[in-house]
Amino acid sequence: MIAGSLSASAPMSWAQTADEQAVPYRREVMEQALATRQQYELYGIRFDIDQAVIQPASAPLLDDIARAMANLPEWRLRIVGHTDTTGVRERNQALSLERAEAIKAALVQRGVDAGRLTASGAGQDRPVATNDTAQGRALNRRVELVRYTVSPEAQRLLRAMSDYVARQEQVSFDYDATFEIVTEAGQKLGLASSGTVALRRPDRVRATRQGGFADIEMVFDSRTFTLLGRNVNAYMQVQAAGTVDQLVDQLRERYHRPLPAADLLVSNPYDALMSEVFDSKDVGSGVIGGVECDWLAFRTEEVDWQIWIAQGERPYPVRYVITTKGLPNAPQYTIQLRNWRTGTDVATTDFTFQPPAGATSITLEQARERVSELPAHFRRGGRQP
Structure with missing residues (x-):
């Protein structure tokens, strides 16, 4: 220095x-x-x-x-x-x-x-x-x-959300997400998608995502993870025996395909979210989709993130925003949850996978190209739209 x-x-x-x-x-x-x-x-x-x-x-x-x-x-x-x-x-x-x-x-x-x-x-x-x-x-x-700053109140509210979510053996919700892409010219573009998540602890999950460029479904039945690209009628399967927690880590680290709201679905969201956090703030309250929420903000070296948590007896996550500080123009990922259901309110979900008629089984490498959530012109080196 x-x-x-x-x-x-x-x-x-x-x-x-x-x-x-x-x-x-x-x-x-x-x-x-x-x-x-x-x-x-x-x-x-x-x-x-x-x-x-x-x-x-x-x-x-x-x-x-x-x-x-x-x-x-x-x-x-x-x-x-x-x-x-x-x-x-x-x-x-x-x-x-x-x-x-x-x-x-x-x-x-x-x-x-x-x-x-x-x-x-x-x-x-x-x-x-x-x-x-x-x-x-x-x-x-x-x-x-x-x-x-370190806000004990922000940490208390986040802990309450974590404990509540972790207690739920069955969870389902719909979501809307926006993933920001920054072009080489510095322009921010937001890829919008919507989908559903159904979770049965400790080892079942089904998630969908529909966007302008992909229609994807992910299924985990405690033994096998399946990724289905409905728009290309092709699917990939890998052995992934274990819990949803283990699947979340494997998808993120090995396959670079995180589950929607993955940090909010694990058995201990508080520890997953607070890892490497040095700054916490209780920003106040806000209303999202008619739901009154506590608004909390946190910082790590690599990212800033915010979370809005429903007030009341069901402190479920309503909105989660991650800002990547190390990239130009600090792109954000935003996911907003709606139709939150737990327990007997969750519709019966089949966590087994049945290939659609005419679907083709493909390899992991083929899936990376064919079942991508980013079109070719959004990838580094791709042509501009």
């Missing part, structure tokens, strides 16, 4: 060197940026080369951060280390975390409660400038300060 600007405005000019940007630094600017934008790109904390040893010249900046934390005792601060692309990615990742932890330790030594600080390393994966020039690399070697 080398010196740089502490401007609270838009990303800095790549033509400036990090030392030139260090000139306008003022503690008041840093505090204002954290108060208004909750985020600040910090330059000027220097380390020994390829080490997490803070050089003595960095003491004034550390003093300023500690003083700000003392003056604003309600603040919590996340310290995120960043590197340029020089060296090996794995080493950069580890070094960025080590340096963030060193800064945290230095602030604790200055009297900041360790419970108000967290440390994280982003390595080289979130540049703010080009890595093709010395100036750009200097800008990428930085410390990001993120002010965050």
Whole structure:
């Protein structure tokens, strides 16, 4: 991490060197940026080369951060280390975390409660400038300060939703979803779809999705997962013995085909949702489809997400929005649930699969091409519509 600007405005000019940007630094600017934008790109904390040893010249900046934390005792601060692309990615990742932890330790030594600080390393994966020039690399070697909050009420409401959903042995609902695609020109396009989900714990699920480009059905009977493309009359099957929880992980990690609202369907939604969360907010209330909801917002390093939960004795999820921060223009995935039913209100569902007349059995590789939810012109390298 080398010196740089502490401007609270838009990303800095790549033509400036990090030392030139260090000139306008003022503690008041840093505090204002954290108060208004909750985020600040910090330059000027220097380390020994390829080490997490803070050089003595960095003491004034550390003093300023500690003083700000003392003056604003309600603040919590996340310290995120960043590197340029020089060296090996794995080493950069580890070094960025080590340096963030060193800064945290230095602030604790200055009297900041360790419970108000967290440390994280982003390595080289979130540049703010080009890595093709010395100036750009200097800008990428930085410390990001993120002010965050922890809302016990938001966590309580999310826990209540999780416990309620987990208790339901049978669940069904309809949904509408929008998946945003960002073109190379920076234009956001929303792929809209609708579908149904029926779940019987611990090991049965049937889900459908109909959109402008695909008509898909997924069936799991505790032993076999089937993916059917109704619009191409072809299906793929793989062995997937286990629970719905195990299926969710397998579909996401191995086949890159997540179930609709997957994080909300597992046996412990709270743990699945809160993994890696550092910021939580109880935003207030809202009304969606005539249902009064509690509105909660959460942040992780990679994504921000929001959830609206029905108020009352049935705190079911009504809307779930995920924003991917690491991609240009921060595309979102939104799913809105309706016609929520549980127990005896759930219509009888057959979780066995019977191929439609004339349907063709295809391989996994063929399914990736033929049973896709994205048309070819939306895929990287595809032709524009």
